[in-house]
Amino acid sequence: MIKVYTSTVIDAPADAVWTRIRDFNGLAGWTPFVAESRIEGGQPADKIGCVRNFRLKDGGLIREQLLSLSDYDYQCSYSILESPMGVENYIATLKLTPVTDGNRTFAEWWAEFDCAPEREGQLAHDIGQGVFQSAFDSLKSLLRR
Amino acid sequence: MIRVTRSAIIDAPIERVWAVLRDFNSHAAWHPAVAQSAIENDEPSDQVGCVRSFSLRDGNQIREQLLALSDAEHVSTYCILDATLPMRRYVATLQLKRVTDGERTFWHWQSTFDVPKGREREFTDLVGKGVYEGGFEGLRTFLRRRPGAPLVRATGGPALATQGIVATRFGGADVLEMRPLEVRPPGPGEVRVRHTAIGVNYIDVYVRKGQYRLIEPPAPLGMEAAGEVLEVGDGVGHLLPGDRIAYACAPPGAYVGVRTVAADQVVVLPDHVDDETAAALMLKGMTAEYLLHRTHRLRAGETVLVHAAAGGVGLLLCQWAKALGARVIGTTSSDDKARSARASGCDFVIVGRDYRFAQAVHDVTSGRGADVIYDGLGVQAARENLDALAPCGHWVSYGQASGPLERLSIDSLSEKSATFSRPVLFHHTADRTVLTAMADRVFDALRSGILRPDIRHRYALGAAAQAHRDLESRTTSGPLILLP
Numbered sequence: 001m002i003k004v005y006t007s008t009v010i011d012a013p014a015d016a017v018w019t020r021i022r023d024f025n026g027l028a029g030w031t032p033f034v035a036e037s038r039i040e041g042g043q044p045a046d047k048i049g050c051v052r053n054f055r056l057k058d059g060g061l062i063r064e065q066l067l068s069l070s071d072y073d074y075q076c077s078y079s080i081l082e083s084p085m086g087v088e089n090y091i092a093t094l095k096l097t098p099v100t101d102g103n104r105t106f107a108e109w110w111a112e113f114d115c116a117p118e119r120e121g122q123l124a125h126d127i128g129q130g131v132f133q134s135a136f137d138s139l140k141s142l143l144r145r
Numbered sequence: 146m147i148r149v150t151r152s153a154i155i156d157a158p159i160e161r162v163w164a165v166l167r168d169f170n171s172h173a174a175w176h177p178a179v180a181q182s183a184i185e186n187d188e189p190s191d192q193v194g195c196v197r198s199f200s201l202r203d204g205n206q207i208r209e210q211l212l213a214l215s216d217a218e219h220v221s222t223y224c225i226l227d228a229t230l231p232m233r234r235y236v237a238t239l240q241l242k243r244v245t246d247g248e249r250t251f252w253h254w255q256s257t258f259d260v261p262k263g264r265e266r267e268f269t270d271l272v273g274k275g276v277y278e279g280g281f282e283g284l285r286t287f288l289r290r291r292p293g294a295p296l297v298r299a300t301g302g303p304a305l306a307t308q309g310i311v312a313t314r315f316g317g318a319d320v321l322e323m324r325p326l327e328v329r330p331p332g333p334g335e336v337r338v339r340h341t342a343i344g345v346n347y348i349d350v351y352v353r354k355g356q357y358r359l360i361e362p363p364a365p366l367g368m369e370a371a372g373e374v375l376e377v378g379d380g381v382g383h384l385l386p387g388d389r390i391a392y393a394c395a396p397p398g399a400y401v402g403v404r405t406v407a408a409d410q411v412v413v414l415p416d417h418v419d420d421e422t423a424a425a426l427m428l429k430g431m432t433a434e435y436l437l438h439r440t441h442r443l444r445a446g447e448t449v450l451v452h453a454a455a456g457g458v459g460l461l462l463c464q465w466a467k468a469l470g471a472r473v474i475g476t477t478s479s480d481d482k483a484r485s486a487r488a489s490g491c492d493f494v495i496v497g498r499d500y501r502f503a504q505a506v507h508d509v510t511s512g513r514g515a516d517v518i519y520d521g522l523g524v525q526a527a528r529e530n531l532d533a534l535a536p537c538g539h540w541v542s543y544g545q546a547s548g549p550l551e552r553l554s555i556d557s558l559s560e561k562s563a564t565f566s567r568p569v570l571f572h573h574t575a576d577r578t579v580l581t582a583m584a585d586r587v588f589d590a591l592r593s594g595i596l597r598p599d600i601r602h603r604y605a606l607g608a609a610a611q612a613h614r615d616l617e618s619r620t621t622s623g624p625l626i627l628l629p
Contacts, residue, residue, distance in 0.1 A: 008246045009154050097253065101153035101281060106251040108242065133246060 004124050005110040006132035012143040014098040014105045018074050024066050031135040060084045087113040150255045151277035157288050158248040163219050169211045175287035176280050205229045233259045304329050309365040309401030310609040315355030318613040328403045331378035336408045342424035343399050344369040345612050345625040367399030371423035381408040389414040393428035402629040409577045412584045425600050425624035430587035432570050433461040440568045441517045441539050445470025450515035452522045455482035457624045463489040468595040476502050478619050485622045500525040503532035524548040539564045599623050
């Protein structure tokens with residue numbers, strides 16, 4: 001089991017950031033790598049257990065299931081059901097915390113998963129930098145005040 | 146019940162911020178509202194359950210107890226036991242988190258408590274603004290140390306001019322010359338430091354002679370120094386400008402006023418270790434540390450033979466070995482030095498300049514010999530060392546003052562079922578985790594009085610040649626330092 005942790009400071013109030021993030025079907029609107037996304041079975045995107053089925057711009061297909069969503073804690077977590085990444089037992093959590101000094105947001109995104117030992121370093125980098133950090137960067141430029 | 150939450154971003158790495166905040170008694174140094182503070186009953190300030198008793202600048206008195214402390218989670222939880230303020234059931238939690246894109250830290254501070262009816266607003270402001278927001282600003286100022294100094298790094302900048310002692314070629318002490326030098330700004334993973342004291346070690350003599358080919362002349366000598374960080378390069382998380390630091394590492398180059406050095410070899414000095422002590426002790430103290438705790442794990446009751454027992458490393462070995470419960474036999478070259486060795490815990494001292502000591506060791510051990518020999522003498526003492534060793538003893542060769550050991554016959558070890566080690570400090574300190582553990586153990590031994598360095602030989606940096614002559618003449622006792 002390895003853990004990847006990425007965090008950043010977003011120069012926008014937590015409510016504004018959360019509006020973007022809590023939409024489990026909204027990845028195409030704020031990440032640079034998702035081409036299109038839908039929720040399977042026509043379920044609401046904030047129904048716990050719903051599955052988002054999305055296609056990456058490089059063509060890869062990923063299915064992820066919403067495990068928890070808390071408007072009170074600004075936090076959601078999800079697991080990967082299918083992906084081309086070669087990971088197992090993948091659970092990720094995204095959490096926001098208000099920074100009262102400056103009315104900004106501290107954003108954390110971490111994942112735990114299993115994979116072949118020789119791929120740990122590459123996957124940790126791909127997920128930490130290629131997915132989480134690049135999504136944060138794109139969110140920061142969208143929400144720039 | 147009132148709940149107050151405040152949070153902020155501090156422009157410094159989490160290690161930096163946590164090093165201050167985990168100390169439950171540090172707030173008097175950085176919080177502007179705190180006048181003075183002490184931990185009751187002399188308990189350590191990171192002991193869960195300890196109580197800090199402090200006064201605020203407005204005259205109020207508060208006692209708070211540490212309820213939980215986690216270095217893994219960077220969390221500190223504490224409560225008020227009693228106060229001259231009407232606050233009840235106050236429990237606060239302070240947590241740090243790493244901001245991974247940039248060397249910044251998220252600081253979350255939250256508490257719940259009760260106050261008399263009608264005074265909720267007053268105390269929400271007092272805690273939220275006066276204590277928490279005031280604390281954020283206070284810590285930022287504290288970390289800045291000096292007005293205008295950057296919080297995290299100052300990469301780039303011009304080359305600085307300094308002076309240093311250069312070996313102009315391999316040879317005697319007369320090859321050493323003071324020369325002007327240029328010091329480049331720190332690159333990634335480096336820091337530029339201003340030295341305040343520089344240690345002189347026998348390895349510097351070996352390097353000067355060309356016996357250890359660690360330099361190509363002309364090049365400056367020196368393996369250890371203490372001083373202050375001037376600038377920090379990219380990717381350095383544990384140091385800031387203004388930090389008091391010390392290091393002991395290759396490559397040579399410490400006999401200079403200003404130097405750029407690998408940051409992962411540099412440790413921050415605790416307040417109780419002054420610069421001269423650090424310069425005198427980093428290399429020699431960490432050498433003693435690995436010799437006694439790593440190369441051979443010295444146990445109480447063992448008999449140890451320390452050669453050059455009044456030398457820089459020798460005195461430390463005697464002091465530390467004695468504190469570990471060993472029986473300590475030393476060799477020295479004069480009666481004066483024998484007195485120093487005895488004062489450092491040597492139970493029996495063999496005085497002489499002829500490298501004959503095996504018989505004396507057997508005489509004081511009822512013929513058994515020494516369980517471990519710490520040998521900085523080299524070739525002249527080789528045969529006697531084997532003779533002085535107890536059965537299954539451990540001969541540790543860490544220096545060669547009389548010349549390099551000739552080829553050691555492995556079969557000769559079978560005379561005693563002996564173990565032979567030829568350890569080198571820099572293999573131990575290459576791993577930063579090990580380096581900091583070694584340095585911490587040395588600093589702890591200093592604090593507890595186990596190590597008592599007595600610096601009697603101070604030279605101006607320009608007099609380095611004289612320091613070398615004195616060291617090689619075997620007339621010095623204890624550490625030598627250069628002052629730039």
